[in-house]
Amino acid sequence: MLKYLFAKEEDIPPGTAAIFFGFSSIVWFVLGTGLGSFNAAKLAFPDFVTGIELISFGHMRQVHVLAVILGWISMAFAMTMMYITPALGNTKLWSEKLGVWNCFLWNIGLAFGLFLLWNGVSSGREYSDMPWFIDLVVIFGVLFPLGINVWMTIKNRRTQGIYTTNWFFGAATFMVIVVFLVGNMPEFFNLTGLTEAYLTWWFAHNVLGLWITPVAAAISYYVVPKVTGNPLYSHRIGHLHFWSVVVFYSTPAAHHLMSAPLPEWLKSFASVEGVLILVPAIAFVSNLLLTMHGKWRMFVENVEIKYTITGVLLAIPLNMQGGFQQTRAINWYVHGTGWIVAHAHLALLGFSTFLEAAAVYYGLQVLLRRKVYSLSLSNFHFWMLLIGFSTYWISMTIAGLIQGAGKIYEVPYIDVVIAEHPYMIARWVGGTMVFIGNIVWMYNMWMTARAGTPIPAGRLPHELAYER
Amino acid sequence: MAFREYKIGSRMFAFALGSSMMITLYFPSKDIASVQATKTALNRQLSFGRIGGFSVEDPFLKGKGKPVTVFLNKDPKTGQPIEPVTAYVYPAGVPFPSGLRHPRILGEGVKDLSLGQGRIADAKEGSGAVFVVSEAGFNGKTLSYIENATATRGWQPGEAVAAAGDANSRYIGSGKIMFVREGCWWCHTLLPEETQDWQYFGAPPMLGDFNGESPTAFGSDRKAPDLLHVASRNSSREWMTMHFYNPRLVQTHSIMPRYDYLWGEKDAAGNKIDYDKWRAEYNEYVAGKRVYAPEVPQPAAESEARMLIDFVLALK
Secondary structure (H helix, E strand, O other), X not given: OHXXXXXXXXXXXXXXHHHHHHHHHHHHHHHHHHHHHHHHHHHHOOOOOOXXXXXXXXXXXXXXXXXHHHHHHHHHHHHHHHXXXXXXXXXXXXXXXXXXXXXXXXXXXXXXXXXXXXXXXXXXXXXXXXXXXXXHHHHHHHHHHHHHHHHHHHHOOOOOOOOHHHHHHHHHHHHHHHHHHHHOHHHHOOOOHHHXXXXXXXXXXXXXXXXXXXXXXXXXXXXXXXXHOOOOOOXXXXXXXXXXXXXXXXXXXXXXXXXXXXXXXXXXXXXXXXXXXXXXXXXXXXXXXXXXXXXXXXXXXXXXXXXXXXXXXXXXXXXXXXXXXXXXXXXXXXXXXXXXXXXXXXXXXXXXXXXXXXXXXHHHHXXXXXXXXXHHHHHHHHHHHHHHHHHHXXXXXXXXXXXXXXXXXXXXXXXXXXXXXXXXXXHHHHHHHHHHHHHHHHHHHHHHHHHOOEOOOXXXXXXXXXXX | OOHHHHHHHHHHHHHHHHHHHHHHHHHHHHHHXXXXXXXXXXXXXXXXXXXXXXEOOEOOOOOOOOOXXXXXXXXXXXXXXXXXXXXXXXXXXXXXXXXXXOHHHHOOOXXXXXXXXXXXXXXXXXXXXXXXXXXXXXXXXXXXXXXXXXXXXXXXXXXXXXHHOHHHEEOHHHHHXXXXXXXXXHOOOOOOOOOOOHHHHOOOOOOOOOOOOOOOOOOOOOOOOOOOOXXXXXXXXXXXXXXXXXXXXXOOOOOOOOOHHHHOOEEOOOOEOOHHHHHHHXXXXXXXXXXXXXXXXXXXXXXXHHHHHHHHHOOO
């Protein structure tokens, strides 16, 4: 990588930045899920490595969250943007060199930020835990260069229209910068009180709603038609998805603070808008599932489609939960319980991760011109992820319902802790399965680069038979 | 191809996103900015200081640059007995909280009383000041306001700390830094909910209870009891000390981590703490080879454990 940082633009092979981003994202995924598994072990067995500041739960929990969001998910996004945006514009990436620098600064900045966070240098605001100078690095060293590359590539396209995926990419890279700038204002300007509390959740909500969800969906708008060979079922429904994300998903931030003393009109408004999240969700899911028409055998036979469609199917329970759990009728029961933790993992580890994993699998094969090293290991990775995640989700949902019952029946809290214990162990088992699956994935992709079957020019990876 | 052909689309996008920002940012900020600070908010921000997380004055979250809360029962200037009062001592150089820097955020009435009778505009960070929370009538209503006792009563920071002594001093602001740094808020919320928590965790906070405080650290993922009113349920310093050192000494089924490392090198008597010995003896106790658990060392006056306990016992 270092040799490309100071190379001339024309000397850098196309796809270099995407490959670096792809492998970086996998490494961060392994680190992030490893930390998650370790944290889960501490919740299940509190005296498992204890009494040391740097490996106490409170120092590591936020490192897990941000390593996964900014390392795995966002870097996988950057990887897909670096190869899908030019491919859909029938052109080259605007600047491969900027992309390589972007990847370099991203890794350095994130590693430094997480190092500080691990040592306790925190702003004390959930999801925007990084101190403000790291936020500035993220905005101007990471997100802005990424946005420039995406916007300029779209501008220099050699196609007449802009495909759905690229609307989302162009808009989401812009919106995430706005979200970071506005959401971190409490740190930049020392805003206090409910303004700080509200903006913390405004940020957390919109990072999910205007960055992670739309970009993950945009990826599958590319992968499914590309791999199945079917055209997208409907561009109109794609329009509906895009506009309803911008209008409905950007407004319900206050539903995260449903039981806090915010103005009542704001909570009611957020709750109504929150239900309307079902509009983009239904548009997205139906569009993708209808695109699969006549190609459903690929759901079994093809790894990328298996991942993508699993992610799309997981969007159904995700949005059914998300749309309704934030209404006053339900929120009072599940607020602040493990149910929400399960829901967050359904969004990031279920829905989103499966879509990105497909795109990283597919993209690395295309860019390296090599067929994935082992189908068996890919399938192993898939099932470890799916079974591990399901174990986690089911156990935390049950734990959340126990907590909710404990809350309304005024059970002494320690009895809730005791009742949750088996589910804490199940959560640790599930998380560890995901972690092991990811180590296998890292090995598989490394071996793909080293020893995968070369793909002849003009062929796509999924057209070749697997050899192992 | 230029963006030109997407003229309508990009304007629609700007309109859609702009409207949603208007509704979710501008209107709420107008509403929240007009909230009047309660007595709770004044006490909280005066005891916490400027920022409870990363800040320039305390970049490594060691609890530096924070005020000291003292309980006075004699006038620090004259030495005469007075009605017991809680005073917030800001030694020279300690940054003031937002309510003193920007009195506007205290809201109508509280701002006017603090600036008028309270004379908070006379307080300077460079020379330090002592503040108390007082009450006065404003437009027929009794309101709490911040009083700059250095200007109104002539109390100097050094005198106030000396008059109170260590037994009546609390490092609440530094303790909040520990609360944030050690991630207590990942499991313990500071927000009894407006629906079902009333009986068990106490009253939910009011709209004006947080003016001037940052971060609010409400917490979202509750795995442990809410702490907003914990000191009203349990105000025992001995219990807290044992619980922080090893929660399973007082609550067998607790999944809370041990915070014994906050004790630092030495205990209150100045003796070196032998953690290995303590842990070995505790393991024997757990295995049934000892009848009693080993004695928990008393935290030193300057230790981080003391700060954290001061903070938790101030949550009433």
